[in-house]
Amino acid sequence: MKNFSFMKYRLIYFALSLIVIIPGLISLAVNGVKLSIDFTGGSLLELHDEQKSPPMKIDRPTLQSYIGSTPEIIAVQTSGDQQFLIRSKALSNQEKDQLLLKLTPAFQRLTEVRFESVGPTLGKELMIKTLMAVVAVSVFITLYIGRQFHSVKYGLAAVMAMFHDMLVLIGMFSLLGRFFNAEVDVLFVTALLTTLSFSVHDTIVVFDRIRENVRKHPQSEFMTVVDASVLETLGRSVNNSMTIIIMLSALVLLGGDTVRLFSIALLIGAVTGTYSSTFTAAPLVVLWDSLEKSRKKKK
Amino acid sequence: MQQSKVIRTFLLIIFFFFLATLLALPKELPVKFMAAGRKFDFVLRRPQLTLPFFGQTIGGNLELKQGLDIQGGMQVVLRADMSKIDAASRADALKSAQEIIRRRVDMFGVSEPLVQTAQSGTEQRIIVELAGVSNPTQALNLIGTTALLDFRLQDSSPSAQATQSAAAFLSQFKPTGLTGKQLKRSSIQYDPKTGQPVVAMEFSPEATQAFAELTQQNTGRVLAIFLDGFPVSLPRISTPILDGRAIITGNFTLDQAKQLNIQLNAGALPVPIEVIEQHNIGASLGQSAVKQSLFAGAVGLACVVFFMVMYYGWKGVLASVSLVIYAVFTVAIYKLIGVTLTLPGIAGLLLTIGMAVDSNILIFERMKEELRVGQPFDRALELGFGRAWDSIKDANVTTIFTALVLINPLDLSFLNTSGLVRGFGITLLIGVLTSLFTGLVVTRTLMRLFLKGAAR
Numbered sequence: 001m002k003n004f005s006f007m008k009y010r011l012i013y014f015a016l017s018l019i020v021i022i023p024g025l026i027s028l029a030v031n032g033v034k035l036s037i038d039f040t041g042g043s044l045l046e047l048h049d050e051q052k053s054p055p056m057k058i059d060r061p062t063l064q065s066y067i068g069s070t071p072e073i074i075a076v077q078t079s080g081d082q083q084f085l086i087r088s089k090a091l092s093n094q095e096k097d098q099l100l101l102k103l104t105p106a107f108q109r110l111t112e113v114r115f116e117s118v119g120p121t122l123g124k125e126l127m128i129k130t131l132m133a134v135v136a137v138s139v140f141i142t143l144y145i146g147r148q149f150h151s152v153k154y155g156l157a158a159v160m161a162m163f164h165d166m167l168v169l170i171g172m173f174s175l176l177g178r179f180f181n182a183e184v185d186v187l188f189v190t191a192l193l194t195t196l197s198f199s200v201h202d203t204i205v206v207f208d209r210i211r212e213n214v215r216k217h218p219q220s221e222f223m224t225v226v227d228a229s230v231l232e233t234l235g236r237s238v239n240n241s242m243t244i245i246i247m248l249s250a251l252v253l254l255g256g257d258t259v260r261l262f263s264i265a266l267l268i269g270a271v272t273g274t275y276s277s278t279f280t281a282a283p284l285v286v287l288w289d290s291l292e293k294s295r296k297k298k299k
Numbered sequence: 300m301q302q303s304k305v306i307r308t309f310l311l312i313i314f315f316f317f318l319a320t321l322l323a324l325p326k327e328l329p330v331k332f333m334a335a336g337r338k339f340d341f342v343l344r345r346p347q348l349t350l351p352f353f354g355q356t357i358g359g360n361l362e363l364k365q366g367l368d369i370q371g372g373m374q375v376v377l378r379a380d381m382s383k384i385d386a387a388s389r390a391d392a393l394k395s396a397q398e399i400i401r402r403r404v405d406m407f408g409v410s411e412p413l414v415q416t417a418q419s420g421t422e423q424r425i426i427v428e429l430a431g432v433s434n435p436t437q438a439l440n441l442i443g444t445t446a447l448l449d450f451r452l453q454d455s456s457p458s459a460q461a462t463q464s465a466a467a468f469l470s471q472f473k474p475t476g477l478t479g480k481q482l483k484r485s486s487i488q489y490d491p492k493t494g495q496p497v498v499a500m501e502f503s504p505e506a507t508q509a510f511a512e513l514t515q516q517n518t519g520r521v522l523a524i525f526l527d528g529f530p531v532s533l534p535r536i537s538t539p540i541l542d543g544r545a546i547i548t549g550n551f552t553l554d555q556a557k558q559l560n561i562q563l564n565a566g567a568l569p570v571p572i573e574v575i576e577q578h579n580i581g582a583s584l585g586q587s588a589v590k591q592s593l594f595a596g597a598v599g600l601a602c603v604v605f606f607m608v609m610y611y612g613w614k615g616v617l618a619s620v621s622l623v624i625y626a627v628f629t630v631a632i633y634k635l636i637g638v639t640l641t642l643p644g645i646a647g648l649l650l651t652i653g654m655a656v657d658s659n660i661l662i663f664e665r666m667k668e669e670l671r672v673g674q675p676f677d678r679a680l681e682l683g684f685g686r687a688w689d690s691i692k693d694a695n696v697t698t699i700f701t702a703l704v705l706i707n708p709l710d711l712s713f714l715n716t717s718g719l720v721r722g723f724g725i726t727l728l729i730g731v732l733t734s735l736f737t738g739l740v741v742t743r744t745l746m747r748l749f750l751k752g753a754a755r
Contacts, residue, residue, distance in 0.1 A: 048581075093439050093577060113584055115435070119575040122376070125419060129715045133704050136714070140700050148693060187643055190705060190720050194650075194727070197701040201694040205661070208690045236664040239610065240657040243603045247653035250599030251646060256591035258368075258584070259646045266650060 006230045007223045010283035017164060017280060020272075024171015027178055033170070034177035036185035039127045041120030042074070043091040045099070046113040048083050058084050066106045067099055077181070079257065083113065090117050130189040137193050138162070141200050149207060153288045158203045161281035165199040166192065168272040169265065176264070187262040195269025202241075202277035206233050210285065222289045230282050241274040305747045312741055316624050319631035325362075363634060364411075365430075366641035366722055369589055371582030372430040373438060374718075377572040379423040384570060392569045393423045400425060400442055402565035407441055419712060425572065428718075435579045441558055443574065444527055447567040448479030452513075453521040453533075472523050472530070475513055478567075481506030483543075485563040487556050490548060496556035498547045500563065507543030515539040524549075531559070585642065592645045600626070600652060607656060611663055617745040618659040625655045625737040632729055641722030651730025658738030661687040680750075684743055691738070695731050702728035 037044055060076045063086065067073070077085040091099070096115055104110050138159075145158045169192055176182035209229040217225060248270060251263040367374055379396055381389045393416050401414040404427065413428035432438045451472035483501045490497050502510050514522070514536050524532045524547050532549035551559070604622065607615035629648065633640065666683035674682060705724025707714040 046581075092574060093436055097436055111581075112579065113581040115577065115579040117574075117577045122576050126715065126717075129713060132713050133715060137701050137704050140704075141697050144697060144700075186715065186717050186720055187723070190643065190723050193701050193705060194698075197698040200697045204694045204697075205690045208693065232664075232668065236660050239660045239664075240654075242606060243656050243660075244650065244653035246602045246606065247596075247599040247649045250595040250602065251592065251649055254591060254595035254598060255646070255649075256588045256595075258588040259592065259642050262643060262646055266646070 004227070004231065005223070006227050006278075007283055007286045010286060013279035013283055017168075017276075021164070021167050021171055024168065024174055027174040028171055031174055031178045033174050033184045034181065036183040037087070037116065037118050037123070038185045039123045041090050041118045041123035043071075043086075043088050043096070043115070043117040045086045045088075045091075045096060045115050046083065047086070047100075047103070048111045048113050049107045050082070050109040063103070067102050071095060071099065090119050092117070126186065130186065133193060134189065134196075137196055141196060145200065145204075148204070149211070153285055153292075154207050154211075157281045157284035157288065158200055158207065160284055161203055161276040162196055162199045164276045164280050165195050165269065165272045168276075169195055169268050172268050173265065182261055182264075185261075187259075188265050191262055191265035191269055194266060195273055198269055198273035199276055202237055202274055203281045205236065206230065206277050206282055207285075209233050210282070223286050226282055226286050230278055234278060237274055237278055241270060244270045305744060308740070308744045309748055312624070312744060316627065319624075319627045322631035322634050323627050363630075364637060364639040365585075366639045366644070366718060367428055367430055367578070367580055368642050368719065369585035369640065370430050371580050371585060372428065373432045373435045373580075374426070374428045374576075374578045375439065375442065375574050376417075376576035377425045377427065377443070378575045379425060380571045380573060381423055389423065393425070396568050396570055396572065397425055399566050399568055400427060403441055403561050404429065404438075406561045406565065407438065409438075417710075417712075424575075431582065435577075437554070437558075439574065439577075441561060443572060444562060444568075447527055448482070448563060449525050450475050450477040450513075451523045451525055451530075452517060453523060469528075469530075472525070475522075477506060477510060477513065479563060480567070481509075482563060485560050487553075487560050488546070495548070496551050496553050497549075498551070498556055498560050498563065500545050500547065502543035502545070504543070507541075510543055510545070511539060511541045514541075526559070526562075588642055589645065592642065592649070596645070596649045596652070599649060603653065603656065607659075613750060614663055614666075614746065617749065618656055618663070618742055621659070621737045621741040621745060622652065622656055624741055625734055626652060628737065629726075629729060629733050632733065633726075636729075638725055638729070639718070639722060641719050643719045644722035644726045647723040647726030648730065651727060651734060654730065655734035655738060658687070658691045658734065659742050661691055662738075662742070676750075680743075680746060684739065688739070691735070695735065698731050699728060702731065 058076060058078055060073050063076055064073050071088045071091060074087040074089070075085075076087075079085065093115075096117070100110070100112065141162060142155070142159050146155045149155055149158075173182055173184055173188065177184070206229065209232055210226055213220075213225045213229050213232075214222070245267065248263055248267040252260060252267055255263055377400075379393055381392065384392050397414055397416050401412070404412040404414060407429075409429045409432060411430060413426070415426045417424045417426055427442055429438055452475050454471045454473065481503050483503045485498055485500045488497055488499045489495065518536050518539055521533050521535050523530045524534070532547045534546075534548060547559070600622070604619040607618050607622075609615070611618065629651070632638075638644070662683045665687045666679045669679035669682045670676065702724045704714065706721050706728060707724075
């Protein structure tokens with residue numbers, strides 16, 4: 001069992017993780033995440049117009065001046081030069097119709113593409129529900145790993161790798177929200193949960209191999225065994241992630257706007273999930289093992 | 300394993316693949332391409348399938364159900380105001396409100412409307428999904444009005460004040476005890492003189508008597524028809540009506556008459572309801588997104604196949620074949636179970652295509668190791684499959700659990716019930732289960748059959 005020693009460089013892997021996680025955490029502390037109306041409540045009205053040429057300017061003050069003082073427009077977003085989105089507090093259907101009536105004369109041919117309105121209590125309720133889902137999945141995965149490995153060492157490492165991935169994804173979306181207006185909605189939480197299962201999926205394969213090799217080579221140094229196991233599973237890890245990354249990249253690049261953010265979240269999750277199994281979970285097991293041994297020596 | 304057994308499994312796979320392909324094909328598939336200097340332009344038609352299946356016929360309309368986010372439509376969440384209903388009969392009130400809304404929606408002519416009740420904390424809710432509705436405002440009015448119809452008699456001597464304020468005007472009408480509940484049915488007719496649409500009502504036998512007495516005693520007075528507390532029509536009783544048939548005239552447009560007719564027929568809502576969430580999605584948005592997603596899927600699939608073949612050679616070819624079989628099986632299963640396809644669901648399908656080769660890759664890598672140790676090919680193949688199974692099983696349990704949390708099949712009230720999230724969860728679950736089958740059974744059979752000689 002003579003191989004390249006992955007675990008020797010474990011501090012580099014931890015540092016790499018921190019380089020990704022810390023900016024995300026700072027952004028999270030400073031900016032938080034941009035929550036969608038799913039969670040905050042509010043209205044979102046997407047309109048389409050046959051534009052005059054040259055295309056007219058659509059901005060918040062201009063639109064507000066057409067509407068009058070109420071309802072107050074919170075934000076206007078354009079997509080292409082024919083479509084725009086108006087955000088406001090939760091409107092009733094009637095209020096929306098009145099708003100449309102006021103806007104129509106200012107445009108060539110205004111049509112409603114999408115209207116969504118969520119009451120504030122519902123948003124809060126959904127927030128609680130999604131948190132429940134995250135808790136349920138995390139607890140299940142933790143219990144499952146515990147049952148599967150009968151060992152705190154492996155269990156803790158797998159769970160920490162899982163939280164690593166969670167932090168990466170949430171931090172990245174805080175940054176994306178800051179710079180690209182990426183919103184955190186129900187689908188983001190869905191992607192987060194999928195990431196968690198990705199994360200352990202890979203970790204379990206690596207850990208299975210470590211345990212198998214420990215059994216096969218009881219005399220070998222633990223770190224050497226982990227190195228060998230990582231090397232053996234790396235091909236599979238990378239190749240499997242490659243196929244997932246290929247599919248998701250295609251979806252991000254070609255799949256259109258509607259599911260792009262969702263695909264980006266899944267893509268980030270797939271990448272960090274693969275990375276963390278080999279470069280977070282396995283080194284953590286080695287770290288734990290060496291701490292355990294040095295404590296025994298002291299005694 | 301015996302060769303004959305392998306061949307039998309192989310034939311079974313071929314058979315099911317053929318069946319699944321038939322299921323998965325769209326009804327009509329126009330094919331246009333250039334090959335060998337000739338233009339091919341024809342339409343592939345799926346043969347109409349009807350199969351007996353445990354006493355039921357499956358088949359018939361095998362089109363993928365599209366979610367609201369794809370075909371456009373409206374979803375509203377309504378809160379039922381139960382404050383005036385005592386706690387014991389709230390569940391009944393909600394049920395009957397659901398039933399009435401369903402009847403109204405059915406008569407509105409929407410295909411496959413969805414009307415569900417949901418309880419959240421102490422709140423009683425009704426969720427309505429109408430696919431392909433082009434006029435949400437009209438639909439909402441139809442769903443939302445209480446439609447409590449009653450007949451009120453105008454005071455014989457209206458006070459002078461009554462002509463001035465609206466409240467005083469309304470207060471001169473006194474309830475008669477006759478309401479929409481005593482209606483047997485209503486229908487739209489046309490006034491033979493003016494050609495205007497009117498709504499004709501027929502009272503139940505018990506109410507016919509009461510209505511006859513009322514009209515006999517009050518001939519010449521105004522018997523106003525109130526809907527939800529407001530007069531829709533102020534007809535004067537010209538002759539006593541003895542047969543229980545009355546007509547509401549009110550300068551209706553045809554649409555208004557239709558709407559009133561639907562509301563009367565479906566009955567009055569037992570509780571007031573209020574819209575707390577609304578989503579209107581235009582149809583144009585979803586269709587182009589589906590096209591883009593499918594294109595992305597085709598490109599992605601081609602890249603995955605290319606990658607697998609380049610990296611694993613012949614084994615990669617076989618894995619790719621089983622990947623295509625996987626994709627076809629999955630779509631066929633969607634149609635059989637009646638999965639409603641949403642945009643996140645399509646994303647889920649593409650994701651699982653990426654994941655489906657995972658078990659194959661695990662197995663191939665295992666085989667490589669066994670070969671390196673010096674095992675003969677046949678033995679390496681079987682060992683590879685056998686040893687990889689444990690990891691595959693363990694690794695997929697968590698994904699299956701996550702998918703179940705997303706689908707929330709038991710409708711647990713503390714988890715989400717969003718259609719989009721469910722759509723993704725369902726495709727994820729079906730994907731994982733199907734990929735276990737294709738990854739293990741299909742690839743293995745193909746390899747046993749085609750690879751033994753070639754790879755040596």
